[in-house]
Amino acid sequence: MWDYTEKVMDLFYNPKHQGVIEATDEPGLKIVTGEIGSIACGDALRLHLKIDESTNIILDARFQTFGCASAIASSSALTEMIIGMTVEEAMKITNRQIAEYLGGLPEEKMHCSVMGQEALEAAISSYKGIPIVVHEEDESALVCRCYGISQARIKRVVIENKLDTAEQVTNYIKAGGGCGTCLVDIDDIIADAWQEMKAQSAAKTEENSAVTATSVAVATKTETQVQVARPLTNLQKITLIQQVIDSEIKPFLALDGGDVELYDVDGDKVKVQLKGACGTCSGSLATLKYAIEAKLQERVSPTLVVEAI
């Protein structure tokens, strides 16, 4: 029996946001779908998104999943994470973050989290009207014929997850899990990917050294300017936080029947009280992090941390 976390089992038995999003004629709203996986492989996910075209904010996300407990839990976790995010923010979600949200997945089940990431990518591609996962079309570089997986996709999962064995690649995207004849090729792709990662890392270190040297040189010159841009006073900070909450965050939460009240500000710590649907929603952590904290960091100060009381 698999060693699933309580979170996985909870979302398997009580999934949130399952189903479809009905088509709407409401102007400014777009509903898109991303499909990934197949019944032949044993898991498939169809992700539905409702996006506000004026703000690019994902207002709703629903899923339909064919698969095991971790596939269903990963799908549900994904929807909880992305509701309230902008499309740009959602695009940065990695499969590892999905797995972390679940408190971890067995290594052999990591492909379930990858499936979530790829369905999201497909849905956003559809929203933007661009071809879905371009690397999948690289027919010439098909490596795993059993599961139809390309060289580019293998390389991407190796880099994103820092994988170093062919077995891990199989656990993440199934490549090599059929007849096994491509495992040697996968080893080669891993070696190339690591070489590339090392080269990029070396180049970045070099670039950082150059930036540091330049910074030291201009530090004295800009000192006066820094003093001019004074930090906000406590009163200014609290007033600005209250303004952003009232004018930008509250209307967004209200779309899902939620609300938030500012409770206290202690240094960089912003304490809020989630109300309405947000107060009882199991995705409140994601709301707190992505819909409230991220917005306050962007509009008031990047050092703010938001906590719910």
Add this chain to the structure above:
Amino acid sequence: MSVIYLDNNATTKVDPLVLEAMLPFLTEYYGNPSSMHTFGGQVGKEVKQAREQVAALLGAEATEIVFTSCGTEGNNTAIRSALAVQPNKNHIVTTEVEHAAILSQCKLLESQGYKVTYLSVNNQGQLDLDELEASLTGGTALVSIMYANNETGVIFPIEQIGHIVKEKGAIFHVDAVQAAGKIPLNMKNSTVDLLTISGHKLHAPKGLGALYVRKGVRFRPLLVGGHQERGRRAGTENVPGIVALGKASELALTHLPEVKKEKQLRDRLEKGLLSTIPNSQVNGHLTQRLPNTTNIGFKYIEGEAILLSLDQYGICASSGSACTSGSLEPSHVLRALGLPYSVLHGSIRFSLSRYTTDEEIDRVLTIMPQIVERLRALSPFQSDEESWLQEQEKAVALAKN
């Protein structure tokens, strides 16, 4: 919550009478049956009695029984022995639906230069005897075919197969691990040369089995060392286990006439599930199968999800889905039947025992439809007309061709 155990093809509950019979050999009577003293000699008599009990279950003679540690050892020994006594032959015939204890050994032998023919099955899990006949050559050393399949319960016509095999002069081995105790076996006047059974499939503990070796069939041991088991299997005897297997065999023989009660319960379960759950089907032949087994495919949903949902209610069953096993491939047995993926991934095996009750079956019949309904509501596949599903199935069919 009491457990409803419907996974008896995986393993069985130890019968209390079996436990009672074996316990003194773990405590009081711990002598070595090979010892010359009376203390050990007494134990030797119990081993002899157990051998007779196992022989009775198989319709064999006591001298034809070799105790082993499990079904896998019995199967491995049979294959290796058949090849060792016929060094001039290098061909083996088996089926695509055998247990891993056979298939893995055959794969290993292929890597060592042996040729193996894997016979296919039809969509009901049955063999084509013409295909078997055509596969046999003068170089065929061994034909190894299971009596009954562990996943579907489909029974092969062993004696018919044996006649074909004997005409070509090959040794005939039968893996009867799932059949023993569930259907009558009789090795007297049989065409079977070697036959394997396993204790934990018939209400004895795990870690013991037996290999039937027909009198006159040449044999080479897998384990060599002392001269236990008349030189056929070295190693100090697992006396408590052997006594347990003997008692379990005796009880299995006693219970054989009552197997029809198990069959009635199985049929009620099967009929109930099929009538209340649309888009479900039995995998394998409807009549030529074990009385305790049913393998049902619930379309459009996945096996592990069903099993975990059943587990919430204390119901134990089994699935051939890839997600359950950790492998990426679903059951090789169900794939050999050529089932569509929409059925294959959602197939559940329920296997009953003499302990299964009417109330337990009622409970499964109440719970299972709810589980299937919930998971289908989550699934993107709802019918065969779903374009995505159709595309997937077609793509797989094309890839195969």
